[in-house]
Amino acid sequence: MAYRWILFDLDDTLFDFPAPRALETTLAHYEVQLTPELLADYQQLNQGLWQQFNAGQIDSKTLQFERFSQLAPLAGVTPWELNQRFFAAILDYSAPLDGVVSTLAQLQGKVGLGIVTNGFGDIQRARLAKSGLTGCFDFLLVSEELGVNKPDPRIFAIAGEQMANCPVGDVLMVGDNPLTDVAGAAAAGMETCWFDLHKQGHAVAATHIITDFAELLGLPRVAALLA
Template sequence: MKYDWILFDADETLFHFDAFKGMQLMFARKGVDFSEQDFEHYQSVNKPLWVDYQNGTINAEQLKQIRFQAWAEKLGTTTQELNQVFLAAMAEICAPLAGAKELVSALTGKVRLGIITNGFTELQQVRLERTGFAEHFELVTISEQVGVAKPDSQIFAHAYEKMGKPPKHRVLMVGDNPHSDILGGLNFGVETCWLNVTEQPKVEGIEPHYTVNSLHQLQQILFA
């Protein structure tokens, strides 16, 4: 094996993140029929917030507050309560991405495995337990706990310290987001693999060491 450590992003790298399905479930429990139009409107608020979060202009708590503000007012509840219900719904419907279980099982015992995610602590821990992944990953670094998000080098440095500072060329970062995962990894000096399932166009100035369209393809490369 070329690597001592393989680090994975969580959402859309190890786990499928179907936010619309999760929100339909959470709002159904509140007696609301949540439509695709409602979801589009929510995403028009939510997506820029994640960019702000990754850029360090807002923190995790602010993101969680602002994204559900309008719905909290509408339903006469708090943003904290809506966040809890949403994360619980997302944990309930969580499913590993195609090939994730096979890849993680194949790598276990041959390389050390870690996760670096910009997601929220509450959701990540439940999903790792429910999918049986928890025992395979000896490192789980969550931006909400560290206080900075990918692509900030500080979150990579935090994980790197916990890993015992292995040679950087023997560390591979795998993720679906070219900015937070790939650029973040490259700037920190580790090797990178872009999981480009939807075949997005290449981002100018970001050159991953590998680009794959599935975790099966990554498995073939790693075991070649």
């Protein structure tokens, strides 16, 4: 039996997240060079903050401020200003990943499509609008706007309401994060597809695993939509 709904993560699932390039451009505006050491320090700090954010331990404003707390003094600006310029650069560089546009075109109208993303509302909505793909999706849920993050079961429950309480076994969640996307959706009773974008090859307890987005169309309950 075909899926009735397919849900997607956004970053590194539907769209690339060109953080190093955007950060380099952001700092260059202030005549600061992004060295490998600065990038590594930023990534370590940012990753830790995102883990706290996903666990509900800090809010989005704290994350956005603190991740630039070390770089902002080098640029001579506040972390808020650096964060806003970084967002602008992300919007400039972000684009759908290979295979996304053509895959969504084949699925649209044959199955319900939604996005559930741990991110910030303004930038996520702007990136989706820029891509021209907004009309492909029946709904977009952004953790910042809801006050709850994946893998918290409450965000999947909210998605369930958007899907008119479709049986969870008829829903597929597609995402790149084994914890927030795969484990979170599985705990809610959904089938899952780990998009191993970077071909890490880890053992992930997902219903399906793909390394190319277009492979989604070959999954049995997705292929049934196209038959």
